Amino acid sequence: MATKLKSKKKIDQKRERGGAEPKYYEVFARKDSHSDLSHVGSVEAPNDELAQVRAWYIYDQHKWREMCVVPLESIITVTEEGKSAKIKMG
Amino acid sequence: MAYTPGNPGTKLDKNFENDLLAIADTKLVLGNWYAECVMNGRSLPDFAAILGMCTANYGHTRAIYQYLAAHGHDYDHLERGRGPEEMCSANLLDEAPSGWEDFIVSTWLTELSTWMMASGFLNHEDRAVAGIAKKIGQETYFHLKYSQGWFQIIGEGKKQTSLFQKAYAHRFPLALQWFGPARGKDTVHDAGIRDVPLKKLRDAFIKEAAGAEKLLGADLTQEKSIKFADDWRGDARRFGAMPDGLFEVVRFKDAELAH
Amino acid sequence: MATAIKDIQEDPRERALQEKVATGYQLEDVEEMTERYKNVLVNTIHIAADLEVVTLPTYSPAIKTSPTLEDKIAIAAACQDELGHAQMMYRILEDFGYDTHSFLFERDPEEWRTFQMLEFPHEDYIESVVSMCYGDRAGYITTVDLEENCSYAPFARSLRKVNYEETFHVSHGERWTRFFWNQSEESRRRVQETVDFYFPLCTAWFGMPDNRKTRTDQLSYRIRGASNDEMRQKWLSRVVPFSESVGIKVPAHYDEEQGKYVLDYEPPIYLDEEKREWDYDRQITWEEQLKVWKKGSKHKVPSIARVISEEWGKDLW
Numbered sequence: 001m002a003t004k005l006k007s008k009k010k011i012d013q014k015r016e017r018g019g020a021e022p023k024y025y026e027v028f029a030r031k032d033s034h035s036d037l038s039h040v041g042s043v044e045a046p047n048d049e050l051a052q053v054r055a056w057y058i059y060d061q062h063k064w065r066e067m068c069v070v071p072l073e074s075i076i077t078v079t080e081e082g083k084s085a086k087i088k089m090g
Numbered sequence: 091m092a093y094t095p096g097n098p099g100t101k102l103d104k105n106f107e108n109d110l111l112a113i114a115d116t117k118l119v120l121g122n123w124y125a126e127c128v129m130n131g132r133s134l135p136d137f138a139a140i141l142g143m144c145t146a147n148y149g150h151t152r153a154i155y156q157y158l159a160a161h162g163h164d165y166d167h168l169e170r171g172r173g174p175e176e177m178c179s180a181n182l183l184d185e186a187p188s189g190w191e192d193f194i195v196s197t198w199l200t201e202l203s204t205w206m207m208a209s210g211f212l213n214h215e216d217r218a219v220a221g222i223a224k225k226i227g228q229e230t231y232f233h234l235k236y237s238q239g240w241f242q243i244i245g246e247g248k249k250q251t252s253l254f255q256k257a258y259a260h261r262f263p264l265a266l267q268w269f270g271p272a273r274g275k276d277t278v279h280d281a282g283i284r285d286v287p288l289k290k291l292r293d294a295f296i297k298e299a300a301g302a303e304k305l306l307g308a309d310l311t312q313e314k315s316i317k318f319a320d321d322w323r324g325d326a327r328r329f330g331a332m333p334d335g336l337f338e339v340v341r342f343k344d345a346e347l348a349h
Numbered sequence: 350m351a352t353a354i355k356d357i358q359e360d361p362r363e364r365a366l367q368e369k370v371a372t373g374y375q376l377e378d379v380e381e382m383t384e385r386y387k388n389v390l391v392n393t394i395h396i397a398a399d400l401e402v403v404t405l406p407t408y409s410p411a412i413k414t415s416p417t418l419e420d421k422i423a424i425a426a427a428c429q430d431e432l433g434h435a436q437m438m439y440r441i442l443e444d445f446g447y448d449t450h451s452f453l454f455e456r457d458p459e460e461w462r463t464f465q466m467l468e469f470p471h472e473d474y475i476e477s478v479v480s481m482c483y484g485d486r487a488g489y490i491t492t493v494d495l496e497e498n499c500s501y502a503p504f505a506r507s508l509r510k511v512n513y514e515e516t517f518h519v520s521h522g523e524r525w526t527r528f529f530w531n532q533s534e535e536s537r538r539r540v541q542e543t544v545d546f547y548f549p550l551c552t553a554w555f556g557m558p559d560n561r562k563t564r565t566d567q568l569s570y571r572i573r574g575a576s577n578d579e580m581r582q583k584w585l586s587r588v589v590p591f592s593e594s595v596g597i598k599v600p601a602h603y604d605e606e607q608g609k610y611v612l613d614y615e616p617p618i619y620l621d622e623e624k625r626e627w628d629y630d631r632q633i634t635w636e637e638q639l640k641v642w643k644k645g646s647k648h649k650v651p652s653i654a655r656v657i658s659e660e661w662g663k664d665l666w
């Protein structure tokens with residue numbers, strides 16, 4: 001990098017991102033008892049704890065009644081067989 | 091978080107007020123820690139999480155100041171009328187974090203100790219107080235989880251683990267000191283304002299604070315003998331005045347814009 | 350980026366996709382895209398994502414200088430929203446082979462694609478609320494256009510949350526800009542001074558005038574729906590009446606004859622960055638303007654450098 005930095009962050013991919021490849025979680029939430037549990041987005045996290053917290057602070061547009069995170073690798077696509085899940089956003 | 095008055099107007103027990111102010115001021119400083127350190131965050135979602143914890147802590151401070159203001163205090167004075175010698179934040183947060191590991195240790199110990207203290211008021215007879223304590227608990231749940239997530243990451247690095255241990259050895263006694271002398275007086279409990287004895291909260295804090303060992307996968311030293319010398323301000327739960335450098339960060343600026 | 354429409358029409362695959370999106374068809378999959386579509390889409394998201402991230406070094410310094418807890422909370426919460434927006438956009442970019450980590454932390458600050466409006470760290474709370482009022486409004490007009498028109502459905506969907514949150518930033522900005530206008534003579538002076546600085550910056554947010562450029566791929570592929578001038582007009586139609594209702598002077602007005610809002614000056618004009626003053630009488634060329642935009646303000650590199658660096662101990666307090 002051409003710009004000189006005094007103390008650039010050194011981020012350890014393996015520890016801080018959960019492996020050689022980053023680890024993703026999909027986020028699901030329910031607004032109130034009358035609403036379905038819906039997909040609201042996706043977060044990257046190296047462990048379940050950080051996935052929960054990051055999801056909570058990023059998808060805080062509502063006071064969710066319920067929220068959960070699912071590791072992306074656990075999602076099995078049905079209509080898009082063989083491809084990775086492309087739910088990701090919204 | 092909005093404050094709903096319970097029994098406004100009544101005068102509060104002095105020691106109870108001191109405890110509330112110690113929690114509020116410590117959280118004010120903690121909020122500023124998050125604000126000052128957010129750009130040190132190590133991932134994009136962490137920037138958002140740190141700002142979320144920043145907002146939550148400021149919210150707790152504000153709710154407590156508002157409660158005190160409903161009971162004879164001047165809100166403006168509480169928020170921006172006090173000098174460094176009147177601030178009641180924990181010594182734990184005086185010194186700026188020396189690195190990411192120290193940041194995680196210090197913020198975690200602060201979240202944990204202030205929550206312990208606040209939890210003593212969950213059954214307070216004034217529903218406003220119980221409500222504030224409950225809200226602090228609900229939000230701190232996520233802040234503690236954030237730390238726990240990081241313990242695991244730090245624990246996987248040798249150098250990071252030793253930095254964590256060093257920071258812990260340095261910060262833990264400062265956190266414990268906030269609870270006051272082990273066999274000190276417990277006037278708030280004696281007066282029936284807090285149904286849990288302080289000693290029980292202190293012990294619970296020690297036990298919880300040792301819990302990091304498991305996620306970190308390494309031993310931690312808990313130095314428990316603390317000397318309470320002459321300049322201990324029991325009412326403020328701290329030694330001396332807030333250092334000038336920190337006060338300059340924490341103090342509210344642009345007073346003429348206050349509303 | 351501006352490619353003549355003629356070349357595209359010569360490629361039947363490109364033309365087929367253009368015709369398809371013109372009927373309102375939305376893509377769900379990377380595999381449905383042509384190279385050219387992919388490039389213009391990724392470019393658009395890339396810039397939008399960078400702009401969300403730079404709000405951190407731009408807005409967050411005002412947390413420390415805010416007059417009350419309530420104001421600190423407002424800024425920190427808005428900033429938290431912006432970083433959430435950034436993370437969603439970066440997440441989409443990953444489907445196109447971007448690596449968030451190296452994109453965020455390993456890129457030279459000089460290479461970041463930011464706009465001048467977001468390159469001045471806020472010195473105080475007034476600057477933050479004026480920025481939310483005029484600047485977030487400009488950003489909102491861009492992202493609403495993308496939400497309503499973008500032919501890539503995952504991006505359009507993700508903007509629902511973004512725009513929902515942006516309405517809070519804008520209304521917070523309007524409320525407090527109005528408040529400080531009425532609070533005291535001094536705060537009124539400061540509001541006016543800040544608007545004087547930000548108004549031309551926000552006008553420039555929408556880029557070059559339409560008559561200076563050929564129709565872009567962004568429009569041909571329906572990545573967005575409105576042209577630069579159309580969006581600028583939309584922005585003016587919100588901020589000019591707002592300013593007039595408060596009493597704030599802005600260099601634009603509604604022209605009855607033309608039936609639209611017009612600027613009282615001929616952009617581009619010269620900015621004295623040190624003094625933060627515009628010289629309305631000193632026009633510069635578009636070439637000069639593009640150079641200024643490309644280089645960024647003097648704060649750009651230090652601001653981004655801070656995000657990718659660490660500062661501890663005595664450097665903090």
Ligand SMILES: [Fe+2]
Nearest residue numbers: 401430431434
């Ligand atoms: Fe945004």
Ligand SMILES: [Fe+2]
Nearest residue numbers: 431485515518
């Ligand atoms: Fe915004």
